[in-house]
Amino acid sequence: MTANNLAPLNPAHKTTLTELQLRFSERLMATASASELDSGLPVELNMFGGKPAQITSRLATYRGNLTAIWSQALKNVYPVLYQLVGEEFFGQMAREYGRRHPSTSGDLNEFGVSLATFLEDEELGVSADYPYFPDVARLEWLVHQAYYAEDKSTLHLSALISRFGAEFADASLELHPSCKLIVSDWASADIWLAHQNIGSGVFPSEIQHKNHILIHRQNWTPAVHVIDAASYAALRALSQGINLGQSLEVAVECDAGFLITERLQQWFQWELFCSDELNFKELL
Template sequence: MRAPHYREFLEHRPKVDWLEVHTENYLESGGWDAHVLDQLRQDYPISLHGVGLGIGSAAGFSESHLQRVCATVRRIDPVLVSEHLCWGAVQDRHLNDLLPMPLTSDALLLVSERVDRIQQALGRRLLIENVSTYLRFRDDAMSEAEFLAALSSRTGCGVLLDINNLYVNQHNHGEAAMAAFDVLPRDCIGEFHLAGHLVTADVLIDNHGDRVAPAVWSLYREALQRFGPVPTLIEWDTDIPALEILLDEARQAREIAATVQALQHAGSLVTAQSRMSAALFDARTEADAVPLFKGDAQQVSQRIALYRGNLSATWSKTLAAAYPVLQALVGEEFFDALARAYGKQHPSSDGDLNQYGADFAGFLADFPHVADFPYFPDMARCEWAVHRAHYAGASATLDATSLAAFTPEQFEQARFRFHPACCLIATPWAVADLWLAHQPGTTAIFPTDMAMDNFAVTVRPHWRSALLPLSRAGHAALDTLQRDGTLGDAIDAALAIDAGFDLAGHLQQWTSHAVLVPANR
């Protein structure tokens, strides 16, 4: 918050998440600046960012300045309070700058004592900011990030990580900005700063006078990935632009943070779930999944195996419900092995397990261990048609009374649709006969020769799906109707195969089994 933007905030309350001010601009409780801040803090969370304590000043730290800061904190009740890792005075000579600290153990001891004193006086946690510098001391024993990490560990203070300052120091001193991310503990970061800088022939100057540079935005993305969502501030202190520019910078920061967070959540979940999924399908990949879970590795492995067993059992149970005749033909043990092999090649792609198994016929056609049973694929197609008939939609059916009302001309030209449960079957194998022979209470005889043409149609006349055997002529007639032919066309197709085709008998059979539905014409 800078003075040129006071009026716009007072009059329009632009939508921003929070505001930060320099503490030293609001130490006085009266005057225009204090009045504005008192008004705005009713609508915006406020952060106080100090520039004058000089916590690293060996002989120039001001206790009276600290007391004024404490009074301001009590008056404003900010959500965050921060200062800089720097010094700025020698005795009573104040230089009013953020001067570089020697990064030594003696300096760490001094700053730790100061931070403890400040936090005790404030009654709250203090954030300490890394600063941009143009010099490094010869006696430095650690990096600035190592210094801040140690300071946080000793005092419990947080770190205000200025991303632009990391980039400036990377250029000015050859320090790897990313190295700081590896040193600083994740839970110590309380705020990010972003700002523009000035490029000169010799150094980068942290002037807070321009838009955030692309390289700094890139570092910000990396910081978010390392430390997660953290309150982020756009700083602009020189050549202050129109408020719209600052709001646009804040918008970019907000969008980047939201994108990174969304990708992190999705990425971590996808990774964890993908590893566990792979382990359920293939025990050889289990080593990648075991570290995801708490507990002893052997125990975790055993419990992953329980889930793997559940998956195999689901495959077997679901396929057995759709293909009970095939299960009876090969036996439960072999069928379970078939189900495991099928499941690994054709995992479920729908939350509705009643849809699972549609590719079983094609799988059996290519499965070498059933090559001696060439009729198995057609048996599977037959059973799948019966299975899906159970779940087909309802429809009004054609009855004998409706047919009797037709005139001869209407009868000849009549067209019909199939009931949704009906599916025609034509196969060179006796799979329909075999299916009928496996039904409870049947009188059907098991076929002695499987190499025999079979024709049938799936039906569901009374809510129970079944197979209705057809003659070749009957199949030809229904096939004609299915292709939108007239009843006259269907009769001709049947008579071409069987001159003795009994139309009345077939119509009675089709209507009693709810095969045909009136056409919507």
């Protein structure tokens, strides 16, 4: 049963609260046709008291409030996308997204989880004109996740060396829960950075440019970095449980000029690793 094809309530039995709530939510999600507006109150709304014009007006108000909630929830998660498309388009997008992907959680922070997939829908035509929008949305969702990720104490390089000495390469490091790795075929990270109050703020001149991206949280502030392919490969290997030494070998295989010491110092400065679940494999 679709929201625009509702069976009328059976007057022969007492309607339960659950049935009323379901019917009300279905009507909120439905779009009123021209014939409905001309003929007054749709038959399935006979559960409500009052004049048809009043009920129709009240439902329109509820619909407007619902759309505003959807729009604000998405705007909180996707501020860069909002800046790219503008208020009017974003509001229309939020309304259509809410209808196609209704919330399944009581937490509005989870409402926008499927927006990137939604934007890839060919029927909408968004990705045809702006093919980088889905990747920007995917990046912003990971930034959102990084902000709300579990808090864990971080590991300092000096502590790692102090504990394991020359054998520190055999340690298996756990990435902090806020760390996210993603590869974009578009300059989605460069676009995101251009919309922050940091750096030059210049929109990238080349949009179709691959980005290897690291997202993490430091001092409760999410950060986005465009990293080289070798660093991405090493961090991906670490995330899969490969020890530090072998992960660095993966990076060197990817780029013979990979600067091991410089990158290690950078990673620890960014506080990418946890200190409470440090594993160490004894040498045979």
